Amino acid sequence: xxxxxxxxxxxxxxxxxxxxxxxxxxxxxxxxxxxxxxxxxxxxxxxxxxxxxxxxxxxxxxxxxxxxxxxxxxxxxxxxxxxxxxxxxxxxxxxxxxxxxxxxxxxxxxxxxxxxxxxxxxxxxxxxxxxxxxxxxxxxxxxxxxxxxxxxxxxxxxxxxxxxxxxxxxxxxxxxxxxxxxxxxxxxxxxxxxxxxxxxxxxxxxxxxxxxxxxxxxxxxxxxxxxxxxxxxxxxxxxxxxxxxxxxxxxxxxxxxxxxxxxxxxxxxxxxxxxxxxxxxxxxxxxxxxxxxxxxxxxxxxxxxxxxxxxxxxxxxxxxxxxxxxxxxxxxxx
Amino acid sequence: xxxxxxxxxxxxxxxxxxxxxxxxxxxxxxxxxxxxxxxxxxxxxxxxxxxxxxxxxxxxxxxxxxxxxxxxxxxxxxxxxxxxxxxxxxxxxxxxxxxxxxxxxxxxxxxxxxxxxxxxxxxxxxxxxxxxxxxxxxxxxxxxxxxxxxxxxxxxxxxxxxxxxxxxxxxxxxxxxxxxxxxxxxxxxxxxxxxxxxxxxxxxxxxxxxxxxxxxxxxxxxxxxxxxxxxxxxxxxxxxxxxxxxxxxxxxxxxxxxxxxxxxxxxxxxxxxxxxxxxxxxxxxxxxxxxxxxxxxxxxxxxxxxxxxxxxxxxxxxxxxxxxxxxxxxxxxx
Numbered sequence: 001x002x003x004x005x006x007x008x009x010x011x012x013x014x015x016x017x018x019x020x021x022x023x024x025x026x027x028x029x030x031x032x033x034x035x036x037x038x039x040x041x042x043x044x045x046x047x048x049x050x051x052x053x054x055x056x057x058x059x060x061x062x063x064x065x066x067x068x069x070x071x072x073x074x075x076x077x078x079x080x081x082x083x084x085x086x087x088x089x090x091x092x093x094x095x096x097x098x099x100x101x102x103x104x105x106x107x108x109x110x111x112x113x114x115x116x117x118x119x120x121x122x123x124x125x126x127x128x129x130x131x132x133x134x135x136x137x138x139x140x141x142x143x144x145x146x147x148x149x150x151x152x153x154x155x156x157x158x159x160x161x162x163x164x165x166x167x168x169x170x171x172x173x174x175x176x177x178x179x180x181x182x183x184x185x186x187x188x189x190x191x192x193x194x195x196x197x198x199x200x201x202x203x204x205x206x207x208x209x210x211x212x213x214x215x216x217x218x219x220x221x222x223x224x225x226x227x228x229x230x231x232x233x234x235x236x237x238x239x240x241x242x243x244x245x246x247x248x249x250x251x252x253x254x255x256x257x258x259x260x261x262x263x264x265x266x267x268x269x270x271x272x273x274x275x276x277x278x279x280x281x282x283x284x285x286x287x288x289x290x291x292x293x294x295x296x297x298x299x300x301x302x303x304x305x306x307x308x309x310x311x312x313x314x315x316x317x318x319x320x321x322x323x324x325x326x327x328x329x330x331x332x333x334x
Numbered sequence: 335x336x337x338x339x340x341x342x343x344x345x346x347x348x349x350x351x352x353x354x355x356x357x358x359x360x361x362x363x364x365x366x367x368x369x370x371x372x373x374x375x376x377x378x379x380x381x382x383x384x385x386x387x388x389x390x391x392x393x394x395x396x397x398x399x400x401x402x403x404x405x406x407x408x409x410x411x412x413x414x415x416x417x418x419x420x421x422x423x424x425x426x427x428x429x430x431x432x433x434x435x436x437x438x439x440x441x442x443x444x445x446x447x448x449x450x451x452x453x454x455x456x457x458x459x460x461x462x463x464x465x466x467x468x469x470x471x472x473x474x475x476x477x478x479x480x481x482x483x484x485x486x487x488x489x490x491x492x493x494x495x496x497x498x499x500x501x502x503x504x505x506x507x508x509x510x511x512x513x514x515x516x517x518x519x520x521x522x523x524x525x526x527x528x529x530x531x532x533x534x535x536x537x538x539x540x541x542x543x544x545x546x547x548x549x550x551x552x553x554x555x556x557x558x559x560x561x562x563x564x565x566x567x568x569x570x571x572x573x574x575x576x577x578x579x580x581x582x583x584x585x586x587x588x589x590x591x592x593x594x595x596x597x598x599x600x601x602x603x604x605x606x607x608x609x610x611x612x613x614x615x616x617x618x619x620x621x622x623x624x625x626x627x628x629x630x631x632x633x634x635x636x637x638x639x640x641x642x643x644x645x646x647x648x649x650x651x652x653x654x655x656x657x658x659x660x661x662x663x664x665x666x667x668x
Contacts, residue, residue, distance in 0.1 A: 134565075135563055135565075136563065137564070137595055137597070137598060138597075193532065194531075194533040195531055195532070196531070196532050197529055197531055197532070198527065198528050198529070198530050198531070198532055198568045198571065199528040199529065199568060201532050201567045202563065202564060202567060203564065229469055229470065229471030229536065229574060229616070230468040230470070230471070230533075230536055230537065231469075231533065231536075232536070232574055232613075233532060233535045233536060233568070233570040233571030233574065234532045234533060234535075236567040236570045237532060237566070237567030240566055261470070261471055264471060264616070275612070275613075278609070278612075279566075282563070282598070
């Protein structure tokens with residue numbers, strides 16, 4: 001499989017940060033993949049605590065850690081000079097460095113040199129693999145459920161991770177498939193779909209969920225939104241390449257316009273369902289919507305219950321907030 | 335405007351080719367932009383004749399030529415060593431070298447050095463400009479007509495060029511806008527949409543047809559096909575970014591399946607119209623189909639007339655073969 005691959009287990013680097021909201025990647029990894037996170041390392045005494053053991057580079061190497069993962073973002077997305085000494089130490093100890101920051105690890109000569117010396121890798125998760133193919137449309141074995149959104153940033157990644165968790169709890173054979181940088185760091189593999197050259201979009205999406213067992217479900221992280229003025233083509237390429245059997249519409253309660261594109265009304269959930277089926281049917285005629293996942297964090301408990309039950313009646317579909325309800329109702333409908 | 339720009343006039347290089355079918359780019363430029371093509375240059379005595387004066391590099395430079403344009407493709411898309419001496423001579427004379435071959439001009443050290451020395455440019459038309467923006471969806475002034483296809487390679491570029499020609503003949507204010515490499519070389523500017531990173535697809539398409547006079551028409555070259563298993567997302571990004579007032583469906587008579595994806599039935603023209611309107615209406619509610627352009631080269635004259643008149647009745651739209659009928663009937667319907 002030509003995707004980015006991160007070697008486990010991990011040591012999570014949280015820089016000099018003291019506020020956990022700036023370490024979303026690190027906390028996401030500790031939350032969703034605790035079994036792969038051996039420890040954390042900070043540049044300061046009272047740094048962020050992800051609930052993992054503090055480790056030096058040497059301790060991590062001795063504990064079998066394979067990757068030093070940048071779990072925080074610097075202001076501006078760069079790689080501060082203050083990070084470089086410890087990065088070099090990690091590389092010298094044979095640990096790969098994995099990062100999703102804007103600045104490429106592979107563009108920093110000191111790191112490139114250190115990596116060359118030890119044979120460790122610099123893994124930029126924003127950089128798609130080379131030699132991606134054009135999409136074939138060939139039907140693959142196994143089953144797929146794709147997250148689609150009424151907009152960006154409505155909980156598509158969270159919903160997919162929650163579904164994978166809830167499916168595994170039932171003993172179902174399933175994998176979260178990551179199409180964005182944070183998802184890739186959590187999953188340990190994937191392709192940053194939005195960074196792929198247009199001609200290879202659906203081809204890249206096909207690689208994300210390869211042939212599998214007949215009862216296996218790929219739970220695929222969505223990107224963008226099929227009605228988005230900036231990113232709809234990303235969503236379309238992912239939809240066509242994923243050839244999903246099922247999809248979940250993700251939405252944020254109370255959002256009326258496309259965030260950052262305020263002249264554009266948010267599409268209705270019905271519109272998103274209709275267009276997703278219309279386009280997806282070409283590569284999978286059996287495609288169907290199996291539920292709606294709503295971020296209801298802006299609603300009170302009463303409002304939330306009312307909102308979800310009204311929506312569920314209107315659409316005749318299970319509608320849940322995965323943070324509060326889990327995703328069992330949607331999985332029941334697969 | 336952040337697009338590729340080629341300086342006119344041109345000297346067209348046809349390599350050592352003797353068969354004009356291998357010099358489509360060169361013959362396209364000589365056919366559609368004869369006023370910009372000052373001369374041709376071949377490596378062999380009995381090379382391809384595009385109907386232009388033969389010129390040496392020196393003669394071209396003296397005649398004011400600004401760009402040495404590679405009008406042929408080598409087998410394998412490379413840059414043969416046999417081409418390099420004359421390329422260096424052109425660069426030394428201050429001519430830009432412009433090429434759409436697979437191998438990048440900017441990856442050949444000899445050429446990079448020679449260009450640096452003289453200040454001439456190496457223009458790779460397959461390489462999109464840097465720093466493309468994300469699409470905004472903002473409505474631009476002026477009018478736009480986009481070519482869309484039932485498939486790839488059905489005559490979208492040819493139709494757009496013919497429309498521009500026929501509109502100019504009537505004194506209409508219009509420009510062909512190129513979204514692919516050959517089109518860019520003919521137009522002298524453009525963006526190779528299929529090589530753009532997914533996140534910036536509709537943003538790149540927006541740059542192709544900037545704000546213009548209220549009576550100005552951009553005639554935009556299409557790419558891919560909105561039902562194509564490999565390339566539909568390219569078509570979607572171009573559609574959303576172009577925000578066309580009008581579109582023309584391009585089709586090849588007799589084609590039943592998507593070429594190279596033979597398990598996929600070709601969509602009907604009606605399906606293409608419906609989906610194009612459905613998606614395009616989001617950025618331009620007045621979008622409409624103004625005609626159908628059919629490549630009828632595989633039909634006899636009788637079959638052709640029958641085919642086009644039946645189609646025209648079925649769709650209630652002007653249906654023409656632009657090679658035989660021109661595009662006036664479609665322009666009348668704008």
